[in-house]
C-alpha cells in the first residue's frame with residue numbers, strides 16, 4: 155500500500171482497511187496538533203488510489219477508512235469515484251468512514267452529503283476540541299461553535315453517523331472550567347451519535363508545546379483533567395442517544411457510557427476517583443499515547 159507519512163485513524167476504525175487518499179490536512183493550523191506538521195496537503199492521484207484499492211481487494215474486510223486528516227474536503231465527484239471503485243473491487247464493504255473538519259462539512263450541501271451516504275459513506279469523524287469560543291480562537295481550530303452546530307445539523311440531516319471528539323486540557327488551567335462547561339453544552343446541542351474525549355499530549359513540534367515551555371500555557375493536572383471530563387458529561391443534555399467514550403490511549407481514565415441513560419452512573423464513577431485522588435486508579439503515564 156502506498157502509505158505516505160504518519161497515517162492515523164480513529165480507535166473505532168482499528169479493524170478497517172485504511173486507504174490513504176490524501177496526504178496531510180487541508181487546515182494544518184491547530185496549535186496542539188503535530189500529526190502533519192511539515193507535510194503539505196495534497197490529494198493523491200487517482201491511479202495511485204485505485205492501485206491501493208486493487209491491492210486491498212485481496213483481503214476480506216467490511217469497513218474502510220479513507221485517510222488522511224480531512225478527506226471530506228475532496229470534491230464530491232472525486233469521493234464518489236473512489237467509493238464506486240471500492241464497491242466494484244471489494245465485496246462486502248458495509249461502511250466507509252472519513253475525518254471531516256467543520257469547514258469541509260460546510261462546503262457540502264445536505265444533498266451532497268446524502269449522495270455520499272447513499273454511495274457508502276457511513277460515518278464522519280469531526281474534531282470539535284472545545285465548545286468555548288476563546289479556546290477555539292487560541293488553538294486556531296478554524297471554526298467556532300456556530301459553525302460546528304451548523305455542520306453537525308447538516309450531517310444529521312443527511313443520515314450519516316456523526317462521531318465528534320473533544321480535548322481535555324486544551325483550555326489550560328485558566329480556561330479549564332469554561333472549556334469543560336461550554337464543551338458539554340455544545341455536545342449536548344449537537345447530539346452526535348458518538349462523542350469521545352481525548353487528552354492533550356504536548357508534542358515538541360507544536361506551538362502549544364512552545365507555549366507550555368514559555369509558561370504561557372499550563373496543563374491541568376491529572377485530576378483537573380478528570381474534573382473536566384465530569385463537567386463535560388454533566389453539561390451534555392443530549393437530544394438522542396449518544397455513546398460517550400474516553401477510551402483513547404491519551405486518557406487517564408477509560409470510560410464508556412450511553413447517554414443520557416448512564417449519565418448519573420458515569421458521573422458518580424468519576425466522582426469516586428476524584429474523591430480518592432489515588433493515582434493508581436489512573437492509567438500510568440508510560441501507557442499513554444496518541
Ligand code: SF4
Nearest residue numbers: 179182183184187223
Ligand atoms: S487537529 Fe485535525 S484539523 Fe487540526 S491540524 Fe490536526 S488534523 Fe488538521
